[in-house]
Amino acid sequence: MSRTILHIDMDAFFAAVEQNDHPEWRGKPVVVGSDPQGGRGRGVVSTCSYEARRFGIHSAMPISRAWKLNPEAIYVRPRGRRYAGVSRQVMDLLSSFSPDIEQLSIDEAFLDITSTQKLFGGTEAMAVRIKAEIRAQTNLTASIGVAPNKFVAKIASDLRKPDGLVIVPEGGVEAFLAPLEISRLWGCGPKTVPVMQAMGIFTIGDLAARSQKELVDRFGQTGLHFWRLARGLDERPVSDAHTARSMSHETTFMTDCGDEEEMRKTLLGLCDDLAYDMRRHQVRGRTITLKIRLADFSTFTRSHSLERATDSSAELYQQALQLFSSFRREGQRVRLLGVALSQLQQGEGQMELFREGDGRSEKVDSIMDDVRKKFGAGAISRASLLHKRSDSQWIRE
Template identity: 45%
Template sequence: MNDQSRNRITLHVDMDSFYSSVEAREKPELKGLPVVVGSDPRKGKGRGVVSTCSYEAREFGIHSAMPISKAYKLCSDAVYLPVNMKLYKEVSANIMDLIRIFADRFQQVSVDEAYLDVGKGIDDYESATLLARKIKDEVLRKHGLTCSVGVAPNKIIAKIASDFNKPDGLTVVRPEEVEDFLFPLSVSKIPGIGKKTRPILKEMGIETVGQLATIDVQLLIARFGKSGVLMHQLANGIDFREVREREEVKSISTEDTFHEDIFDPVAIQNTFLALSEKVHDSLTRKRFRFRTVTIKVRFEDFRTYTRAKTLHAATTDKEAITKAALNLMEEFIGKGRFRLLGIGVSKLEKIDEKQTLLDDFF
């Protein structure tokens, strides 16, 4: 690993098959069964995707982001459950509050994963490993769920390490072990190198992280531009990003994918009323006003458009969301059948709690 990498110890905590594990915790009869969390498979005719699945379901070849219809074909006997995001967020908040206390700096990056910078108090890998075991034990004891932890010199290596020995894994990569750990791995293990990039790399004779790390970076730049430099750095275990709290919420949105395409104006209006309700509920919980309303429209042939309107002043008015959305939607009415509709609000302003108290009082 490059000597310029900052000498620190980073942990990446990743919950194991989070949604399905929470469901199995709530319903013990599901333990040991193939569980798929996502949309209704409708006996193989469903149009949604798999959000996550248990490790038992993965043995049938099912994985996240797979069309739910394909998952049903692979295992029609699996237990198919709808996404219960309210429950998952509640469990996630409790887990994150628990593991946050072990960090000098903490960064939650999704509902089921977070980075921890353990700070100057823990400057050796033996102590960091003990801390990682403590986190795993506490999460299991207090929440009945397992997690996998990567311990490494920086974020990219820690993230790859946490996925190395799932479920319930603990992988430690010391600075002197980085090349031995990374180089034999498939390039697909590097976050961001997906199904579009892998075939191009394969054409270049690159299938392992080691091959990516040792190739002339100019060849990568010629093919991928600036992204080639980043790929080369990550393959060499170089990552200068610090662990830091997530930025403030910038937008709130929701959308609905229909089992059958819709075109009726009444159905469209009812959909936007329901979506506005969801967005407004989230705004209220998070104590935000908004200024901009955005709609997302996807036709049956997957053509997708967004339109936005910015109001004169920030507001919390639910009717303003619905009215703006319906006005923006007029452009698309009568031009086809709709597969998906969505609403979002942005240009958010945090509501001052003192002012809210005064408003409530008077």
């Protein structure tokens, strides 16, 4: 049966919220991210307003580079709780249009409107109405892509930002995809693009012209995935079962770090913060990923999956430390460390009963949680955690 899927994506979300809350910033370049410290800051841009983008500033760019491009811009630190509040408002609103919603991140979601679009006068009328209601309730704009599946809807929402609406009809999927660059395909990153280009494949249309056999011979199972996506084939349902795919914390050192002790303390702090988030959201994760960015900006990840999902600081730290210790960085200093947990499972289950150990580390965790709730996250740190870290970064388009 044919489906109608919407991908709704808020425009320059954090920056737009800031401009909304500070009317004097409207129409001006606003950069949400770490402290630029007069051009010496070491974090990155989280989101910036469209006015800032005109100066060449974009998300994930080092904040020092943004500063060089425009020292006059308004630089603000992220206010996570405020953005989460607006996000909840938007997601609640979307849920009133269809029960089949899948939140992808703080500012984007899929909505399957196959069964409800008739109630709202059809696809286009419904998409227009959703945009209008988001604007009425939050004074913010969203871009929407409409397509027969998730993959195409997500590409469509990105094409006419900000305040865009792109509808790809059932029979128009291949023609819509054909002229687009292959880098838009999921799984076609900076390593794969040059390989494809060497094969003479530059657009999704080029890819669609190749045989399944050629792509599988070259890329294995991923080749089959590319072959299907290039034809706009994507059967995945919109589902809230795995709404949050991973949770993570990362930090950029004030100066590139070569001190093992300092790095271990930082890892411990990241694991504490992450485990606290997990417990607060009542989720556990099975796969721990360590992210390391070296002084030369090369970035690596190392993962390990546990037998059972965890939300314990101690267990996370033990695993992260093991990944860290076995990573060879050939004497290079470290710029950034991050820890993520994925393969998340919801709920306080009976897992509790099967946990090993004397329960001591769980007790420590729950005491720390209580103190944090009372006095805020900055109030407590393990005895060995005595230095100050910068905040974790969120990157949002």
